[in-house]
Amino acid sequence: MSYLPHTELDREKMLAACGVENLEAFFETIPNEHRFPQLNMPGPLSELEVLKELQELSESNAEATHYPCFLGAGAYHHYVPSLVNHMLLRGENLTAYTPYQPEVSQGTLQTMFEFQSMICALTGMEVANSSHYDGATSTAEAIIMALNHFRGKRTKIIISPTIHPHYRQVINTYTQGMGLTIVGQENLEADLDDLLTELDDQTALFIIQNPNFLGELEDLQGIENAVKDVGALFCVISNPITLGTMKPPGEYGADIVVGEGQPLGIPLSYGGPYLGFFATREKYVRKMSGRLVGETVDAKGKRGYVLTLTPREQHIRRDKASSNICTNQGLMVTAAAIYLSVLGKQGLRKVSELCYHKAHYAAKQIDKIPGFAVRKDQPFFHEFAVHCTKPIIEINKSLFDEYGLIGGYDLGQDYPHLKDHMLLAFTEMISTDDIQCLCDALGEIS
């Protein structure tokens, strides 16, 4: 299969116009011995044949529409209204590029502007950019922003041990070579009070996740004052569905709010593409990385939108840029903007409540099963940890093989003190029957 338009006649005429005999002639500057290698790859196929192959591959996966899925841990199976996908497939959304030419990109620009506005509404912040790659890289960019804010004079970052383990790993990779001290990984059992004692005049940023990786709601009251006392910045990693009902980090004095935007209308898709959202206070906007859309007028006085404050960015500032980021997660931003528009004020609250109710009902039921104990140290939102009497890997295998259920996340992988603890997530996609199936299965497995 080929998508080329060239007929034999086209090729002849075009080669003649270029003054060459054949296509090979264009490549004479390439070292002869390496030119035109034989690639060892399968031959071309028609679209029909390829789709058939892919259908088979995809069917060898278990997926959340066939198997009730109790896995969350940073990626969640939510309902996506049909129109979201239909609008993404419009060619004008799908096949446009970065809106560098605003006169022919107002659709993308206004969509990004509306996304920024709705992220501000959700998080209670003043400005938001038009996305990073995912929640993990958004968090890493928050650190870079804080370092820029203090012009490298403060080099200590405090990270709660209960942020997503992948985020922690990405932070460690990103910050190698920056000469930072990252506190909060030595003792994974440290609580909020322990962390707050680490604050000092060297601290650039204090990062906490809410709900934390264990699903628990942190007590954000009081963090602001402690952080402000030492002049540091305060960053909250947030779940946007939680923000449908819960007070936003902006009300607790956060300086930066980041998070994974996948729950906002983006399918699980085995981990990507997702989107990282990033919001902050207006006074820090020039230190923020990532694309930013602002309102303006055109030459005729008509309202319009452009990419703004571009002097922060790599294509202008090169090695002095606030980050190397170039692309955003454009189409995922469009998905989230449409999702938030169609769910709206009432819909998002409803989704948030449904998740909360289902998780709390499930927790009560599971807690009654002999051999299972729900961890109750803190209130939780739509995810909670359960202590089991068997290794999680064995329980999950039975749940899948015998009951057709996708079990929870094995917390012992990341937290030795939570060995034999399973993290279970509940969204509006899980029915009371699914919860019953899970409880029955757990009862039999124990």
Added chain:
Amino acid sequence: MNISDNIAEPTVYELSSPGRSGVTLPEPDVPVEELPTDIVRDDLDLPELTQLDVIRHFQSLSQLNHSIDSGFYPLGSCTMKYNPRVNEDAARLAGFMHSHPLQDVNTVQGNLALMYELQEWLKEIGGFAAVTLQPAAGAHGELTGIMMMRDYHLSRGDNARRKILIPDSAHGTNPASTTMSGLEVIELPSDARGNVDLDALKSECGEDIVGLMITNPNTLGLFEEQIEEVVKTVRECGGLIYGDGANMNALTGIVRPGDIGFDVMHYNLHKTFSTPHGGGGPGSGPVGVSERLVDFLPTPIIEIVEQGNDQDPPLYGFASPKHTIGRMKAFNGQFGVLVRAYTYIRIHGATGLRSNSEHAVLNANYLRSKVQDVYHLPYDRACLHEFVVEGRWSDAPEIHALDISKRLMDFGFHPPTNYFPLIVHEALMIEPTETESRETLDKFANALIQIADEARNNPELLLTAPHVTPSARMDEVQAARQLVLCCRPSYLSDPQYVNS
């Protein structure tokens, strides 16, 4: 004047009416648990619209965009080729779209098989020993690659190497990625033929060099004529070679960067392998490496953990390279983008990929031949997949590349990349791609020729362009001076912001 005359499309907040909603969700099928009142929010300032409102709004907005599906999009270095719709169907197959990234590997063998196969194909196309699919975009791949180069030297106790050499024609992401890795940028000049200046390279090469970061073909669309000498020079001082694969659409099946000595290169799946640009993303930037960098790849990579046999397929799983730089991203890369690129490569096979590159180069040279008498070519030699002209004439002194770009919109074309590369005055960088027909190229060339004529005879037409687009030229200065980054009514009415 009525406000509606002054806006193309209202915002979602302006369209909102209290009490409307677009989705009805089921009532709870479990007992309701009271929410903790002390932490429940009072208000959620999201818009309220019906489904039809939302569809009409986003449909109207989409119609304000130029896109590949609407017309020619010769944006240099962005490879705006046809994005086959079969890719979209493939990525939306339920097993791909609804599998969770943390599922047990035994339940996602289809995903892992696809990722493994794509790693193998990218190795073969680029001539590399291993590939990571994790980086989320080209710039993210650059960061990954530079970190690996840095750690490679550090692992050998070679701690004095802190500098990366970057030609002045490079994309801005190259120096930015270098700084982010904690390394220092040394800029190399280009010579009169658009190649890296060899003398300058030789004088910079020493024991403090991490390596060279080079785009080949470079952003002038020219293949480095002395690439073997460049590679040898950097090698001799102990440096590594990073290839920016942004321009790989010129080279698939033509030459493998690994074969000419590149140690690391990122691919842009959203350019070379046709995954949609989506208004600025998602991209995907897998990175290929030579033998010496294999142990430094980000974790995890996909491997066969149990060989298959006649009855059973192999078992795929995750592995962590010995000296990994760590994780670059949560979960498993931009998986949905990987499915699309896999589909594209599988459809084309080796012969199709080579043919694509050959025709991308044919189209660029053909277009170049059509306009070369009217637009100055600062580097006048056969190009690969793109070429750069100057958007200025001495007998039309008021006219700039930007005016030509804006005027092109009136002909229904997206402008070329303008003002890049920085080493060309008033640059217009044109990349037609292989999926455009001779007729389209002819029309575009004719428009450029007509505009050159207008520049002399009716310059006002260019200076006030565009004329037929949804908006006229935007006031970018006002946007930066009076920042309005948010359209929530409560934000607009808050005196704190109104006065600032």
